[in-house]
Amino acid sequence: MSGWGVRVIALLLVVASYWGTYEHGRSVERAEAGQASAERDSGDRLAEVIGERGARQEEQRRATAQEEVRANAHEQQAIADAGIAGADAAGQRLRNEAGNLAASVSCAGPDSAVAARGEAARRAAMVLSDLLARSVDTNRDLAAAYDSARVAGLACERAYNALIRPSG
Numbered sequence: 579m580s581g582w583g584v585r586v587i588a589l590l591l592v593v594a595s596y597w598g599t600y601e602h603g604r605s606v607e608r609a610e611a612g613q614a615s616a617e618r619d620s621g622d623r624l625a626e627v628i629g630e631r632g633a634r635q636e637e638q639r640r641a642t643a644q645e646e647v648r649a650n651a652h653e654q655q656a657i658a659d660a661g662i663a664g665a666d667a668a669g670q671r672l673r674n675e676a677g678n679l680a681a682s683v684s685c686a687g688p689d690s691a692v693a694a695r696g697e698a699a700r701r702a703a704m705v706l707s708d709l710l711a712r713s714v715d716t717n718r719d720l721a722a723a724y725d726s727a728r729v730a731g732l733a734c735e736r737a738y739n740a741l742i743r744p745s746g
Contacts (some may be wrong), residue, residue, distance in 0.1 A: 579623035643740030658725035662718065669714035676707035 608716035 640734055640741055643743075646732050647736045647740060650736070651729050654729045654732070655726065658722070658729060661725070662722050665718055665721065669718060672714060673707070674713045676703075676710050680704045680707045 680700060
């Protein structure tokens with residue numbers, strides 16, 4: 579072989595070694611990029627699973643809090659209803675006493691002036707008895723409405739606070 583042929587072969591060997599080194603670097607770079615992508619994808623999947631688990635736990639916490647609020651509101655409404663029943667009984671006793679008072683006020687007697695005053699007093703007592711009965715009914719209705727509104731408002735507030743409370 580001539581000197582020129584050896585040089586060409588040497589040059590081809592040098593170029594081939596550079597080409598082999600370049601291709602090896604590219605394959606190592608591709609492998610590292612694939613590994614990094616796989617790790618990132620694995621991390622993304624793990625974060626997604628953890629996020630879903632956290633969302634389910636938060637949903638369960640909220641549902642439990644809402645159920646507790648509902649049960650407490652039901653209990654408070656039952657207490658208010660018992661109070662209304664007690665007030666109804668007291669109101670009925672008061673109406674009966676006022677009716678008895680109105681019936682006993684009139685004074686029958688021989689003097690017509692005394693009888694007229696007794697009749698006027700009886701009518702006044704009947705009017706007062708009727709006003710008292712209406713007042714008791716109105717107060718009972720207002721108290722029942724107030725109790726229901728209060729129980730509902732407090733339940734709403736507790737439910738809202740349970741929903742916005744950060745889990746942790």
